[in-house]
Amino acid sequence: MPNLKISLPLLVLVVLHNAAPTHSATATSFIESSCRVTRYPALCVHSLSAYATSIRQSSRQLTQTALSVSLNKSRLAAAFVSNLAKGGAVRGLEYQALKDCIENMGDTVDRLRQSVKELRDLRRTAGGDLLWHLSNVQTWVSAALTDETTCLDGFASRRLDGQVKAVIRRKITLVAQVTSNALALVNHFADKKH
């Protein structure tokens, strides 16, 4: 039952997250209006509002934070799938899908880490250079989303059954939604710079 082991820390995280102090109305409404370009706006607001104080009304900071949230969630998910494989409880077809997923999630983490770094290094860049770096970020985040979707597809088969499939699909779906939101914010940021 890997399920139970992970639920408790997750619950604690959720509780801590919700207990974060409320932030200025302006910063929060900036996040809300920015999140309208995403596919999962409620999740977008939920995952970014804890950082309202540092985001203030900066699109760059908002984009940077969204990428960082996505990276951190991918890291947790990557660690989770690796641990599942180590337990020895997963066998057969599911083990094969799990091994592929571990590879996909490793690639996702690499690409998102690169993206966070690229955007952070952009602070002193402007003009054509900025657009070039931004287009790298767009490419990498988009590839990260593809990796996550590939993991999900690997667990879509009806021949796979049971808890492992359910728990992986739930976790990776959430990561993919957060990454999809980050990509929309990166794209929007890049459009504004054009």
Ligand SMILES: *[C@@H]1O[C@H](CO)[C@@H](O)[C@H](O)[C@H]1NC(C)=O
């Ligand atoms: C992501 O994790 C890093 C390292 O643990 C941390 O410094 C950073 O604040 C986290 N980012 C967000 C948005 O929580």
